[in-house]
Amino acid sequence: MSKNKPPQDQAHARAIKKRKHARDKVLQALYQWQLSGEDLDWIRDHYMSEQGVAAGDADYFLELLYKIPSQVSTLDAHYKQYVDKFEDHVDPIEVNILRIAVYEFLYHLEIPYRVVINEAINLAKTYGADESHKFINGVLDPLAKELRAVEFNAHQQAAKPVQP
Numbered sequence: 001m002s003k004n005k006p007p008q009d010q011a012h013a014r015a016i017k018k019r020k021h022a023r024d025k026v027l028q029a030l031y032q033w034q035l036s037g038e039d040l041d042w043i044r045d046h047y048m049s050e051q052g053v054a055a056g057d058a059d060y061f062l063e064l065l066y067k068i069p070s071q072v073s074t075l076d077a078h079y080k081q082y083v084d085k086f087e088d089h090v091d092p093i094e095v096n097i098l099r100i101a102v103y104e105f106l107y108h109l110e111i112p113y114r115v116v117i118n119e120a121i122n123l124a125k126t127y128g129a130d131e132s133h134k135f136i137n138g139v140l141d142p143l144a145k146e147l148r149a150v151e152f153n154a155h156q157q158a159a160k161p162v163q164p
Helices: 007-036 040-050 058-070 072-080 084-089 092-107 113-127 132-147 149-159
Strands: none
Touching (some): 072 092, 113 149, 132 149
């Protein structure tokens, strides 16, 4: 971070970095939960004490860790319409990336849809298979049009060149 930035910009940049860290850790925790069936409280304790969650946005980590498993069927229903033809290729990492993104689309309107998609793509590039970021983008783009229609349309209008 540049020392020349105003303090509020520096604080905002730190908050974004902490939220990215929380997303990263919750993806790992949800993957562990999905594959092992471990108790969420045990996973929480493990990640809070041993996986560096405290260095990120711990409140956001905890929100995602508890809210996503409690809404799995609702979250899955939103993205599954776009993966029907690929369902046999969707692995647990991709499933959890999609769940995080759908949760953010639905419950964190303060996060622009393009940021949600970008963060999901970055998680896929880090943790997914070689081409999974393309798959994630291909699912989330039409889903953004559906779940964030007003924001999506406003962005599309703003991106159009002005006619003389």
